[in-house]
Amino acid sequence: MQDAQKPRPPAEARLIRAREFTADRAWGALDIACMNGISTRLHWTDQPYRWHVNDGEEVFAVLDGTVDMHYREQGQARQVTLETGDVFFAGVGCEHVAHPRGVARVLVVERAGSV
Numbered sequence: 393m394q395d396a397q398k399p400r401p402p403a404e405a406r407l408i409r410a411r412e413f414t415a416d417r418a419w420g421a422l423d424i425a426c427m428n429g430i431s432t433r434l435h436w437t438d439q440p441y442r443w444h445v446n447d448g449e450e451v452f453a454v455l456d457g458t459v460d461m462h463y464r465e466q467g468q469a470r471q472v473t474l475e476t477g478d479v480f481f482a483g484v485g486c487e488h489v490a491h492p493r494g495v496a497r498v499l500v501v502e503r504a505g506s507v
Contacts, residue, residue: 410434410455410497421500431504440491448503450482457496463488 413422418439424432434455443462452461452474459474464487474480482488490498 408434410499413497424499426504429504430501431506432499432501435498435500436495437490437492437498438495441489443487443489444507445485445487446482446502447506449484450486450506451499451501452480452482452490453499453501454478455497455499457498458493459496459498460491460493461488462491 408422408424413434413436415421415436418437419435419441420437421433421435424434426432454474454476456476458476460471461474461480462469462471463482464470472480480488
């Protein structure tokens, strides 16, 4: 049988409605995918995280709610407000902390196992 004729396993597909996701604790997460060592997780929170520096780069996308992202740049504390649809990129060595205003749902893409 030629490769083109071999049956293929069904492709995995799933729909995740971010606004319906909840967790039993702040920053609880739903693991969506891990591709080549990069994790994609949906987080639910109503509490600030903690100041941290990731083991690599991080993409932080607000899917629902509002988040005040505090970060340090060249030793200076800065803050930006992220609304639904906004994306924050933390480069290598960027110290940051997220403070949601009420409930927020965020998609985080980072190296698997990062802080």
